[in-house]
Amino acid sequence: MKVAHLILAHAQPLQLARLINSLQHPEADFYIHLDQKADIAPFLEAVQGKNVFFVKQRVKVRWGAYSMVQATLNGFEDILASGVAYQYVNLLSGQDYPLQKPTKIHSFLDANYPKQYMEFFSVEKEWKEAIPRLTRYHLVNFDIPLKFKIEEWINKILPDRKMPNHWVAVGRSQWFTITLDAVRYIVDHLKKNPQLVRFFKLTWGVDELIFQTVLYNSALKPSMVNENLRYIDWSEGKSSPKTLTIEDKTTLSDCGKFFARKFNSEVDEGILNHLDSI
Numbered sequence: 001m002k003v004a005h006l007i008l009a010h011a012q013p014l015q016l017a018r019l020i021n022s023l024q025h026p027e028a029d030f031y032i033h034l035d036q037k038a039d040i041a042p043f044l045e046a047v048q049g050k051n052v053f054f055v056k057q058r059v060k061v062r063w064g065a066y067s068m069v070q071a072t073l074n075g076f077e078d079i080l081a082s083g084v085a086y087q088y089v090n091l092l093s094g095q096d097y098p099l100q101k102p103t104k105i106h107s108f109l110d111a112n113y114p115k116q117y118m119e120f121f122s123v124e125k126e127w128k129e130a131i132p133r134l135t136r137y138h139l140v141n142f143d144i145p146l147k148f149k150i151e152e153w154i155n156k157i158l159p160d161r162k163m164p165n166h167w168v169a170v171g172r173s174q175w176f177t178i179t180l181d182a183v184r185y186i187v188d189h190l191k192k193n194p195q196l197v198r199f200f201k202l203t204w205g206v207d208e209l210i211f212q213t214v215l216y217n218s219a220l221k222p223s224m225v226n227e228n229l230r231y232i233d234w235s236e237g238k239s240s241p242k243t244l245t246i247e248d249k250t251t252l253s254d255c256g257k258f259f260a261r262k263f264n265s266e267v268d269e270g271i272l273n274h275l276d277s278i
Contacts, residue, residue, distance in 0.1 A: 080180075091176050121171065
């Protein structure tokens with residue numbers, strides 16, 4: 001079971017190197033998209049190996065904007081262009097870490113191929129707080145003066161937006177593990193349907209919606225499992241999840257997930273040492 005781990009990173013090269021080392025497997029390769037705002041030199045020094053590749057087309061990633069989607073798509077393009085017959089593409093952040101041994105992760109994916117593991121809650125029925133992301137016009141992806149004033153003005157004048165093609169919108173977490181066939185379908189479909197890209201470029205937090213929605217409204221829908229295999233703690237009620245520490249070790253051991261986020265070795269390296277030890 002050959003897996004391409006696509007990692008979106010922006011900081012902490014040594015922690016990124018540690019993440020890659022923790023996932024090393026004879027059938028694993030690593031593709032790293034480094035935010036264009038970051039200096040690549042320390043990452044090139046810290047992260048090396050014949051199975052490690054830096055995504056060629058880097059973008060400046062802005063939180064909540066389409067740039068996060070574009071970074072992921074650029075990684076998809078490099079993976080597809082490699083010509084390697086991967087079965088799965090596993091999307092991670094540089095602050096993720098595995099909770100299981102690589103051999104167990106690969107065995108699980110091999111046994112469950114070709115299922116797609118991602119969260120896809122209905123925006124209309126289950127994730128209603130995301131409705132304004134789709135119905136309102138958001139200019140987060142654009143660098144223009146007074147864009148939030150313009151955004152407010154536009155939304156007062158224009159009617160609510162509607163999903164193209166009467167699609168059903170689904171999503172939640174942006175992190176997932178999907179087949180290479182699903183990756184190929186996403187890339188091809190967005191290229192052939194520029195109206196979708198235009199719609200999603202006006203959507204806030206689009207990285208949590210676009211990939212699930214494209215697959216949900218395709219022939220690949222039956223292969224989707226509403227489970228992204230990750231433990232993420234949102235209990236603090238903030239815009240980003242809790243930074244996990246050694247105090248969370250029992251929860252992480254008992255959660256049954258394959259990955260967790262987020263970790264920060266500068267805050268608590270002990271939890272990473274503990275995960276390595278088990």
